[in-house]
Amino acid sequence: MAEKDLLEKNKYLRYRKTKSNLILILCVLMAIITIVPLLYIFFYTTASGFKFLSLDFITEMPKPVGETGGGMYNAIVGTLILIGISSVIGIPIGILAGIYVAEYSGGLFSNIIKFVTDVLSGIPSIVIGIFAYTIVVMPMGGFSALSGGIALGIIMIPTVIRITEEMLKLVPQSIREASLALGISRWKTTLNIVLKTAMSGIITGILLAIARIAGETAPLLFTAFGNQFFSTSLDEPIASLPIQIYNYAKSPYTDWHEQAWAGALILILLVFVINLIVRFFTKSKFTNS
């Protein structure tokens, strides 16, 4: 009787072990399923982009419809200008608000700001685009580089706040105490000592935010709009890589498709190089594994 019981238990144990192993194998499979399409997208874009990439592509202006050749010089410059405008808006607001959250606030108000930051970062970028349209494009009476930059700047703000807050909290309290003990006033301590200590982390966070907005397309569709010509003025529509890729990808011309792939490669490289730099320099800070 006892022997039979034991055998029965053994069977059940074996069943449980097999079940456990099967599920764990399934988990590994899921991991592979996740990584394969992502890698595929990456390598496909890189390979197709590489085929059509040339020096002319970076240095030449787009040609009119029907003529082959030409490049995206204006879009590359436009993207850089848009990044510049959005940095001017997003970085100071983000850092100063982040300082407030990390250094001064406590209790309910700080939680409210954190919550608002989270909500802001979750708003679809196209909604931010509409907002920029209503506050800049409508009063100015036309699409402009400025409105695009403002939209992207607003998208940057929550990321910069969060990263500033986290980095400032990593700075040990003893550093603040030491500085204050030397008779340095609090705001100087915060700016010159605490912020400086956390600066490398904050800069990498800002770089990540820039990498994110560099690829944003939706809010630019009706703010910066896109431009087939070279433009650096802030009150006119301006070209940008994502918009140019979008317009070329939708077009029926093979030549434009090829250029869109090359543009996609440049965009992917921009995002990846920034990401790689960030991860390389802050390995210990971001991967807490």
Next chain:
Amino acid sequence: MFKRTLKSSATVIQLSLNSIKLLETPEKIIRSKKNLSDIIFENITLLFACIVIFLLLDIIYEMFLHSVLSREAFGFGFIFSSDWDPVKDKFGALAFIYGTVVSSLIALIIALPVSIGVAIFLSELAPKSIRTVFSFLIEILAAIPSIIFGFWGLYVLVPYMRESVQPFLNSILGWIPLFTGTNIGTGMFTAGVILAIMIIPIISAISRDVIRAIPTAQREAAYALGATRWEAIRMALLNAKSGILGATVLGFGRAVGETMAVTMVIGNRAEISLGLFNSAYSMASVIANEFAEASQALHISALIEVGLILFVVTFIINSLARLLIYSVTRKYETR
């Protein structure tokens, strides 16, 4: 040499102990030390923090203000009508709401099991080296701009769907009305697949963090009671379930707001049809497609109202998700 180090470190420890005694609440002392310039600086940062709150309120206000024409003309009927005809000045958002919800649901159905698998793999199974590399790869690949997902989707995924996946699904599951439709590759199903690829990294990363917040002692206890590996993990999953739900809801929110990738593969037809292979339309896509070209005030106003609905929906979804995630991580944070 060694002795000296030992001695000096002992002094340091002694000193720091003293200082702890002296400064019982260092926070308090720091806070009490203020002069005029400090007050000015604090208020400047406060001002910038308030800008953030003002920004959110202003977004709500502007969208409310500029959708007034459409709200007055259609009222709540806007949400329940699927009539979208800019030429005849008829606007109703139901088809877009339907498209957004269904494509996001498809994405969620595909992404959820995969993401939980990845989260278990990352938090419990993979050795540290693989875990680091894998997390790194996923994070960096998830940073690919959505326009590139859309571009790839349009030229690689759409033909593949048209030639292989959709005919296959139709032949097996065609008796369910969901797996039917004009098989042109673009459509609701393809949009769902692209969205799934895009939200898996988000859901799995947050789920991994939540699962890892569950104390190891609990797993050890499970093993001690004779649990198999999966049974121990299952306990952790059960404890983390509200956090995983939060991650899922957050992923859903991302899918709802995703614009470019969806716009490029969903087919852009304002129709409600049961067959998932048919073309559809989403709220974000219609704004992306029509906003720049809309010229009549009512058309613009209707599009802004679509944006307002999108905003309200994502606002609710995100608030809910954050609360769920906080609930798990807070509970186990004080270890």
